[in-house]
Amino acid sequence: MTENSIEITNLTFTYERGPLALQEISLEVKKGEIVGVLGANGSGKTTLCFHLNGIIPTVYAGTEKGSITMCGLDPWDTPIIELSQKASMVLQDPETQFTTTDVRSELYFGPANLGVEREEIIRRSQWAAGVCGISGLEERKPQELSGGQKQRVALAAGLTMLPEVLILDEPTSQLDPVGTTEVFDVVHELANSKDMTIMITSHKTDEVARLASKVLVLNEGKMIAYGTPREVFSQAELLNDVGVNPPAAASLAVALAKKIPGFEARYQKAGGIPLTVQECYDLLKELLDEGFLKVDWHEPDKLLKTESTPVLELENVTFTYPARIPVTALRDVSLTISKGEFVAIIGQNGSGKTTLVKHFLGLLEATEGSVMVDGEDVRELTIGSIAKSVSLILQNPDYQLFSISVQKELEFGLRNLGLPEDEIAQRVDAALAEVGLEEVREIFPFRLSFGDRRKVAAAAGIAMDPEVLILDEPTTAQDYVGRHVLCQIASRMRDQGKTIIMISHDMDLVAQYADRLIVMVDGQIIADGPKRNVFDMQEELERAFLKPPQITKLSQLLRDYGIKENLVTVEELQNCFKPGGGR
Incomplete structure (x- = not known):
């Protein structure tokens, strides 16, 4: 008889001074199984994961009914130091779990705290760096890395613990398509070769369908479906109703x-x-x-004709980050984006996509070459003047949120534009309605979920009514509905003559909304053209670690x-x- 790694019976949980998060959850997970956990944001996926490694109740208190056993231990009665020897968790936002100053130390940290021998720590770290694709980054500081590279480091740090149960909360949300496949393949290999039990939350249903043993679907804290991938994904209408997109x-x-x-x-x-x-x-x-x-x-449908008026131009731009170990992120890049275009910039993690768009706002100054916005050299413009026409919504919203409430966050930029109070109020109301956050306008942004903080940052950019809107990984921390909401807003803005630039690893989203694709590899543009043409460039896509949509x-x-x-x-x-x- 196969041993169960996880047994949950009638689990109900309510956060202290918070909502009912889980209701009557019952399931068994056998040793070596991979369980994909799906559901819209707020459905209870992360709360369920937090029960397995002691984050609930150690960090987040609340009221629990029912029972849960993980590797024979009750997380509510077991010290977290003991649980950590059985279960390892990789969080959705990798920056929340970095504790050291370089990648190598980050990989050493977990097993060192478990008292693992030095030689074994080194062996595990080299293995984890290899399977996660971060070999060569060991001397880099985590804060110097791209979002996807940070996510790979967090995953590698979790693997060095060699737990019996590995809990992954959206571990590939910032990874390129090939990187996502590689991570899921690693997960599959761990389950097979090391008999590791893996619970993974994800919105990437094509990969879940390919590799999961079982699929669990949650909605508003309730268990909606649980079974094999084929059993669950055959219920397409049910899944669409609860915000889960089948493969x-x-x-x-x-x-x-x-x-x-x-x-x-x-x-x-x-x-x-x-x-x-x-x-x-x-x-x-x-x-x-x-x-x-x-x-x-x-x-x-054929592409809409756009104006040929250039709004953003780069000519022979090279940029090197002056870090402890200098990194050349752009190499002789030339590019013109015209008014009314919807452009997607795609490429492997660390290929220079975010570095490129930061030049359009004057946040970075080219080491060589020139950058023009509306025909003016950005070196002659202030960041404030550029912000009146170009808005950037960053991949990590925490870098651009600082006000005491959601409403004041949106008001800040509008007041800097010198708008009258009645127009500020109108724009704030409209932007909050667009992203569905009208009910949280008085809430401190950092009390919201990571996904909702993304929406706050997006609303702040939308309220500015810019001529150019840049979305850096709009799908990060967004469920199926949320990512389409942001892209539909951007599409409507394009229909009004605005220019949209989207950086994304979500090829389905790129294919649906963008007209033109720019492919980057190692700081260079290797392909640029209409999306249907670029998806035929197999060699270039492979170099960029990209795959066309299914x-x-x-x-x-x-x-x-x-x-x-x-x-x-x-x-x-x-x-x-x-x-x-x-x-």
Whole structure:
């Protein structure tokens, strides 16, 4: 009989002076299983994780009913030093768990506190750095790293503990697509080779579907679904209702089942709803070959024409960070972005994306080359004057929040513009309504969740009504609904003639909203063009550690059947199929 690493029975938890966070949760997790925990922000995912390693009740107090056992221990009755020898947790925001001044010390810190021998600490740290892709960064300070690199360091630090249970709270939210796949592959290998039990919260359902043993879905603290990935992701309508986006392959199958009689019966007969690109392609190929389906090609919508007026220009820009170990982050970059464009800048963690956009606001000064905003050299402009027309929403909102309430945070920039009080009030109300934070306007921002702090920072930028809006990783800490809310706001601004720049690793989001893609590698631009063209540049994407969205990969595989160009959404591909009249 397989041993259970985690047993939870009728767990209900209410935070002290706070809301009911979990209600009647019951589940068992066997040793060596990988459980993916899904749900919208505020559904209880992190609260559940906090129960497993003693953060609740050691850090966050509250009232608990029911029982929970982790590796035979009751987290409520076991000292955290003892729990830490069994369970290791990697938090969503990596900066909240860094304790030392360089990456190597960060990796040593955990096992050293457990009394692990020096040679074993070094061995574990070298192994963890290798599997997490941070070899060569050991001498760097954590604060000098990109967001994705910080997340890799936090994960590596957790792995050096070699726990029986590894708890990962959104461990890939800031990673590039290939980096995300690598982390999930490491997780899978740990479960198989070391019999490690892993609980991972994530919004990346395609990776969860590929590797998880079980999937748990939470909504408002309640357990909505629990089962194998195929069992859970076949409930597409239920998942959409609670803010969970199924893998694109599964969403396409459900869409086609509604459109084509008998399609659901065919995929059920073939083993259940397809979860991966390959499974979906194999199903579609079989049905096309036998005539059950036919391709009815529909041209995707063409790009909107934009003005050719340049608003942002870089010419031969090189930038080197003057750190203890100097890092050249941009190398001879030249770029022009015109009024009304929606541009996505994509690339591996540390490729120079954020460094590039900071030059547009004068936050960094080029080591070589020139930067122009609306035809003026940024070296001749003040940061304050640039901020009137260019807004940057940073990846980590905590770097730009400082007021005593959400409302005052939004008012600050508007008052610096010298606007009358009635217009300030109107803009604040409108921006808070856009991001759904009207009810927290009097709350101190740092009492909000990380995801809601992202929305506060976004609202502050939107309220400024800039001519150029720059979103740095808008999906970080956002659930499926939240990330689309921010991008839909940006899309509406583009329709009003504004220029939008989005830095993102979410290829589905990029494909849906952006028109032009700029691909960066090692501080250089290696590809630049319309999104459908760039997604065909396989060599450049591989160099940048990027992968096209699932739907785009499917459309590429189906070229021989009449899919003539890259498609980027489920709706686009669904519209290209019709019943074939075959058996």
